[in-house]
Amino acid sequence: MPKIYFNKDKCLGCFSCSYACAVEHSKTKDPIMVHSEEETPIPRRAVRPVGEASLSVSCNHCETPLCVEACISGAMRKLEDCSVICDTAKCTGCWMCIMVCPFSAIKASKKYAVKCDLCPDRKGSYACIESCKTKALYSVSTTAKTP
C-alpha cells in the first residue's frame, strides 16, 4: 500500500489535511455542507505543534501494530497490503485499541473505533495528501508484503 510520509520542514500547520480527512469521512463529503451534518465527522488526522514546528499525525500502519494485538473482536487487522484497517462492523467499542495506541491515532466514535482507513472511497489517493499544498504530506509505495 502507498505509505503516507510527512516532511516537517514543509508543514505550515494549516490544518488542510485534518479538515480534508474529516470531510472525506462525512456523509456529504462537501467541505461546506459538512457543517450542517447531524454528527460532526471525526478527522483521523491531527495537526499539533511540536516546539516551533508542526506535526501532522495519523495512524502509522505500524509493522507490529499494538492495536491489532489489543483487539478483542478481530476487527482491527493488518491486511495483505500492510495496511492496518478497522472493520467497524465487527468493532464492539471496547476501546482497547485506544488504550494501547501510542500515537493518539484512534478515536472513539459513538459505537466503534475510527482511525485512518486509507480513504477506501477514493481508490488510490488519500484526502490528506491531496489537500496538502506544500507537499509536506506525500506518499511512497511500499512493495514489501506482510512478513
Added chain:
Amino acid sequence: MEIVIIGNHCAGVTAAETLRKLDKSCRITVISREDTPPYSRCLVNYIISGKKKIDDILFRPVDFYKTNSINTIFGVEATNIYPESKEILLNTQVKIKYDKLLVATGASPVLSGVEGENKDGVFVLRTMEDALKIRKYSENVATAVVLGGGLVGIKAVTALFELGKKVKLIVSSSGILSQNLDADEAEIAENYLISNGIDIIKRTSVSKILGSEKVEGVKTSTGEIIDCQMVIVGKGVEVNKSLIGETGIEAGQGIIVDDHCRTSVPDIYAAGDVVQSADNVRKSAWINALWPFAAEEGRVAAENMLGKDSVLRQRTSMNSLNLLGLPVITCGLTGMREKITDAEKVTIKGKDKTTMKRFVFKGNKIVGFVLIGDIRDAGVLNTIVRKEIDISGAKDSILSGRFDFASMLPVFMDNCEKFNDDTEKEFKQIFKTYKNK
C-alpha cells in the same frame, strides 16, 4: 518441526497464526477441551444479551485452522507433560510428541463455596457454553443476582440487564472494580449503572443460595433475603496449571515465563491467562490476564519457537471497558487496595459527573492513571507509564489535559533510549524527523 499448542483461545490462536505466517512447513497441532471455532471470550456477554450470535464473535474466520493447515484435537484435555520424552498425555490416553510446546491453558472460574451453589440456576461466565446456558436458562428468569464486582460480574450484570432481566449486583468490597478504581471512581461507575436501572449492593456477600433444586433466592451476609431465579458467580479464576505436575516447570500463582515467553524447561513456552510475567511498574511478577497480553505472548512465543529473538514489551496492568456506554480506562497502580509509598494522586474532574481523570505520580514518573468518560490519548499515557518515562517538564501539560502524542513527543525524545523495541520502529522514524529542529 512438530509444534504443539495446548489451548485454542487468544494466546493459542495467535501463536498458531504467527507460526504459520513465518513457517509454511512446520506441523502445528492445537489441542483444546473446547470444540469451538476461534471465538472471543471477551464477547460472550453479547451471546447472553442476544446482541450477537456466535458467528459475530469470532476473531478469526470459522475455517481458520483449515486455511492455515493447522491440525486440531478438540474436546480433549491434556493431563500430563513429559519433558524428557517430549510428549504430552491426553485424557483419552493418547500421547502426542512435540519438538516445541506452548502451554496456553488459561484459567477457570472458581465458585465461592457458598451453600447451595450446586443448585440449578447457578452459573459461572467464561466460555461460549456458559453464555449459551445462561441465555437458555434465563427464559424463565425474572430476577438474576450476580456475585462479584470485578470485570466478569460487571459484564454479566450488564448483559442480563440488556436481556431485560431485573439484576442485582452483590459486591463484597466497598466499591465495584476495586482492583482498578478508587472509591470516588467506583462511585461514578456505580451511580451510572444505578441510574440505568441496575441494583448494586456493596460490602455484602451471599451466605446461602436458597431453593429446593432450582435457585429461588439468596440470603445475604446482612440477613436480607433476595428473591431471584439465577445466580452468576464472578468471584475470580484459577489458572489451569495442574498439567505441569512434576515437570519442573516453575510456577507461582501462574506459570513463570521470561520475556521470551520461555518457561524454566527447554522447548516449553507458555502464554495467556495461565502465565505470570514481569510487571515493569510493580517490579515484580504479576498475572496480567488481558487479551492484548495474551495475543502478544502468543506471537512472541511463536517467534521464539522458530528462532527469532523477540521479547515482550514492558508492561503493567491495564484495562478498558465500556459500561453501558461509559468508557473507563485504567493502567498501572490504581486499585483501591494499592499501597504506594510517596505517591501523589491528582484527580481532575470533568465537565459532567461521569467525566474525570486521575494520575498517580511517583517522583517524575506516572505509575498509574484512570480515565472515565473522556479516554482520548489513553495510549500515550499508557506508553509513559509502562516505559517509566520521566515526565518532568511535561507535568503541567499532562495535568491540563494535553497529553496527546504530539504534546508528549519532546518528552519521548528526551527518553529515546527507552524506545528500542524492535516492534516499535515507528517511533524511531518520527524521532529522526524532529531531532534537528
